[in-house]
Amino acid sequence: MGEQPPVLCLRFRRIGGELPDSAEYEGLIALLGAFTPVVEAAPPDAALADVSGALRYFGQDVTGLASVIRVRALALHGVDCAIGAAANPMLARMAARQAAPGTTFVVPVDGAAAFLGARPAAALDGVGAATARTLCGYGLDSVGRIAAAPLATLQRITGVRTGRDLWERANGIDRTRVVPNAAARSIAAERSFPRDELDPEQHRRALLSLTEELGTRLRTEGQVCRALAVTVRYAARSGYATLTRSRTLREPTAHSVELAGLAYRIQDSLGLQRARVRGIALRAEGLYEAERAAHQLTFDPVDERARRIEEVADRLRARFGPDVVKPGRLAA
Template sequence: MAAAQDQVRVSSVMHVRCPDRLPGEVFRQVLELCAELSPTVQALPPSAALVELKGALRYHGTDAHHLGEVLRVRTLARLGIDVRCGIGPTITVAVTASAQIDTPGGVLAVDPDQVLDWLGPLPVEALHGIGPKQAAALREYGVHCVGLLAAVPPATVQRLLGGTAGRTAADRARGIDPRPVATRALPASASVRHAFVQHTLDGAVVRGALLDLVAQLGLQLRRRSQVARGLTLTLRFAGGTAWEKTRRLPEASAHEDDLRTLAYRLIDAAGLQRGRMTGLVLKGEDLVDADQIAEQISLDQAREDRLTAEAVSDRIRRKFGPGAIGPAAALRRVS
C-alpha cells in the first residue's frame, strides 16, 4: 500500500508518439483514447500528445508501463496504428524515452530513481530540447553525452548555449523539468499554402491556386470534425512583401461553397494589378468542433446537391488519397 502511494505522489508523464503523416481525424481519435486513461491530455500536433498519469495510476490501480501497453493495444485494435509511448517523471524524460524506441511501436518507462543513470549514456543530441546547433557547440567543448552535460557547471553551459537555453539544458540533463502537462485540444486554426514555381501575374492562375487551397482546407476541417468561423488570406510577393486580410464567415462552416465565397471576397479586396506573386496561405480561424454548431436546414436543392457531391468527394479522397479528386483544371487549347 505504501509503495502504491509513493508511486502516486511522483508525477508520471506519458509521451505518445504516433506514426508520421497521420490524418487529422485519426490523430483526434488517438487523443480520445488517451482521454480514456487520463483527463489531462495535451495535444502536440501533428502526431504526438502528452498524458499526465499521476491521478490515473491510482484510479486504474496499475502502473504506468501497463497503461502504456493498454493504449498501444487500443490504438492497434481500434485504429490500426501502433504508437510509441515514453514514460517518465517529467516531460523531458518522457519525450526522450519515446524517441529511443527503435521498433514501430513499444513502451519505455523510466523510473524516477533511474533517470540520471538512464540519461547519462545517451548522446547529447538525444536529450529533448537540444537542437543540432546546440549539440554541435557542446560536442566542440567535449560534451558528447548527457551525463557529461549534467556534470558541467550550469554557468559553463550558459556561456556555451546562452543564458536561458543553457540553464534549461543543464536542468534537463539532471532530470529537472517543472513544466506541467496542460490540457490542450487540437489547435484553433488550420492553414494550407501554395508556392508558385515562378512569380506569377496571371489572375486566373492565382484564383485556380486559391480554389485548390479552399478544397484542401475544407477537407482538412471535415476530417477533424471542425468548422471555421473566419478565414485569413495571405498573399506573398516578390521582394518579401506580403498582404493579409481576415474576415468572418456569416456562419461557421467547413463546406467548400462557404469557404470559396469568402476566399474570393478576400482576394478581390486585395485589388491585385501587377504584383508578382510567389505564394498563397489560406487559414481557417477560430475553429470549433462541428457538433457545437447548429447547422440550418437548407431548402436550396442546388446547395443540397453540392453538399452531397462534397460528401462523395470526401469518400473518394479517403479511399484513394487527397489528390484523387479536386477542382477542375483549366482547359488549355493545344495548337
C-alpha cells in the same frame, strides 16, 4: 508496484507505418480522455498524458496501462503506439523516441541520470545542430558531461538562460507540465506521396503547399505561430523511419513567405536530400492571437507588396474557395 512514472508520451502510426489522418487523431485524443482528463495534443502524430490518477484508478502499473491504451487504439482506430513513460514530459518524449512501435520504454522515476548520461548532446530537447557543435567544441559531447559541468561554465558558453535550461534538462529537470486541452496551441497538415519520392523539387513543392495551407488557416482564424516543426517519413533499411525538427521563427507570424522560408531551412537541416520520402508533415506551434503579436516594421517594398498580395489572395479564397489562388510553383 513502487513509484510509477506519471507521464506518457504516445507516438501514433497506422499499421502500415503512415501517420493517422485528422479524424483518426481526434479519435485517439478522445480515447486517451477516457483514461485521464490531463491530455495534451501534439499533432499530427503524438500526445502527452498525465496518468498519475489513472494508475491508481485502474490499479495498473505504467506498462500495464500503456498496454490497455495500445490495444484499444489498435482495435478502435487501427493505429499502433510507441509509448514512452517517465517522470516529466521531456523525459517521456525522449523515451518515446527510443520505443519501437508496439512497445513501451519506461524511464524509472529515479533513473533519469542513467537514461540520459551516455546520450549525445543533440538528443536533449532544444539542442539543435549549432548548439551541439558549440558544446562538442568544449568537450561537452554527451548529456552526462553537460550535467556534470558547472552551471556557470554552461552559461558562459551558451548564455545565461540557455545555459540554465541546458543544465536542468541534462539533469532530468523539466519544469513544464502536461497542459490539458492544448490542441489549439498547434495546428498541422500533411502531404503523402503515392510512392517513395526521390525528387527534391517535389519535396519542396509539398512544403510550399503545406505552408500556404497553414498560413491561410492561421490568418483566417486571426492567429500567429511562434515556431514550425517539420516531420519527414522516409524509407529506411528496416521499413520507414521518421525525423522531426522544429525551429523558432524570428518573430511570431502567419505570413506564408516567412513560414515557407523557415520550413525550407528546417528541411535542409535534416540532411535528407537523397532520401526516398513518403510523406511530409508541418506543424505550426505556439499559437496565439494575431492582434497581440508585434511585427517589426521594415522599409522593404518587396515584403510589403507580398503582404498586400497575400491579403487580396485571402479575400479571394474566402469568396471562391481555397484553390482559386496559389503560388505559381504549385500551379503546374
